[in-house]
Amino acid sequence: xxxxxxxxxxxxxxxxxxxxxxxxxxxxxxxxxxxxxxxxxxxxxxxxxxxxxxxxxxxxxxxxxxxxxxxxxxxxxxxxxxxxxxxxxxxxxxxxxxxxxxxxxxxxxxxxxxxxxxxxxxxxxxxxxxxxxxxxxxxxxxxxxxxxxxxxxxxxxxxxxxxxxxxxxxxxxxxxxxxxxxxxxxxxxxxxxxxxxxxxxxxxxxxxxxxxxxxxxxxxxxxxxxxxx
Numbered sequence: 001x002x003x004x005x006x007x008x009x010x011x012x013x014x015x016x017x018x019x020x021x022x023x024x025x026x027x028x029x030x031x032x033x034x035x036x037x038x039x040x041x042x043x044x045x046x047x048x049x050x051x052x053x054x055x056x057x058x059x060x061x062x063x064x065x066x067x068x069x070x071x072x073x074x075x076x077x078x079x080x081x082x083x084x085x086x087x088x089x090x091x092x093x094x095x096x097x098x099x100x101x102x103x104x105x106x107x108x109x110x111x112x113x114x115x116x117x118x119x120x121x122x123x124x125x126x127x128x129x130x131x132x133x134x135x136x137x138x139x140x141x142x143x144x145x146x147x148x149x150x151x152x153x154x155x156x157x158x159x160x161x162x163x164x165x166x167x168x169x170x171x172x173x174x175x176x177x178x179x180x181x182x183x184x185x186x187x188x189x190x191x192x193x194x195x196x197x198x199x200x201x202x203x204x205x206x207x208x209x210x211x212x213x214x215x216x217x218x219x220x221x222x223x224x225x226x227x228x229x
Contacts, residue, residue, distance in 0.1 A: 017055050017065075019045040022127075024066045029130030033063055033140065067135070067142040070128045071149035077119045078150065081111060085157045089164070105164035106226065110219050112158060113187050117215060120191040121206055129191050155180055165226045183222055190214065 023044035027036045038059050042049040056062040085108050093101055119125060135143040158180040163171055171179075190197055190206075197203075203210060 013055070016045075016047050016051055019047060020052060020055065020062060021066050021069050024062050025070070025128050025131055028063060028066060029128065029134065032134060033059075038062075064142055064145060066128075066131065067145045068149070070132065071146055073124065073128070074119060074150045078115060078154065081115050082153055082157055084108075085112065085161065089157070089160050102165050105161045106223065109158060109161045109165065109183070109222060109226075112154070112161070113183065113218050113222060114215055116154070116184070117187045117190065117211075117218065120187060121211065125191060129194075133192060154184065158184060162226065179225065183225060186218060186221055 020041065024036075024041050027041045027044060030036075031040075036059070038049055038052050041062070042052060052058065052062055056065055088104070088108060093104065096104065120129070132146060135146060155177065159173075159177045162179045162183070163173075163176045166176075198205065201210075206214075
């Protein structure tokens with residue numbers, strides 16, 4: 001009987017934490033950390049305000065929990081692909097000639113930008129994009145969690161792919177990384193400047209046809225960026 005009660009209590013606790021994190025993502029993203037109130041968050045979550053301290057130790061702990069939740073959400077979508085890319089890069093593919101290696105690297109880079117674009121334009125990302133954009137402009141401890149948790153890994157993988165794609169071209173580590181940043185930036189703009197993109201294109205939202213058009217354009221842009229001079 002005691003075990004059943006413990007499981008029920010644990011289930012309620014998990015549900016409460018999930019509700020608070022979901023509400024906090026919206027409130028922190030809208031108001032920023034300093035202006036966001038625990039009262040507003042608890043009201044949006046439909047729970048007692050004291051439960052924020054109970055589960056997270058206060059507002060700072062809840063804030064960091066929201067960042068970790070976002071990072072984990074991105075890992076679920078991007079992690080398997082990054083693991084595959086890292087495995088391919090580690091293998092070296094000595095059985096392929098330089099041109100074949102470059103072609104393979106470019107295709108992996110296309111898959112990465114396709115998947116990243118899908119993550120950033122998903123309905124799920126709408127709730128946490130504002131919070132991440134705030135961290136980009138005014139980094140806090142939360143930015144370290146976000147960068148170390150997913151973005152550094154993406155940047156390193158894309159940088160290594162850039163270097164392999166350029167094969168015989170002379171490319172310093174800094175040049176490769178800046179090229180990777182530029183490529184990822186072309187994807188990020190569709191979330192960071194979403195309103196401007198939609199207004200400028202005369203779209204109400206991104207429909208499947210528009211999404212496929214953008215993906216194709218991103219692929220062309222990436223290929224053009226990586227052409228050997």
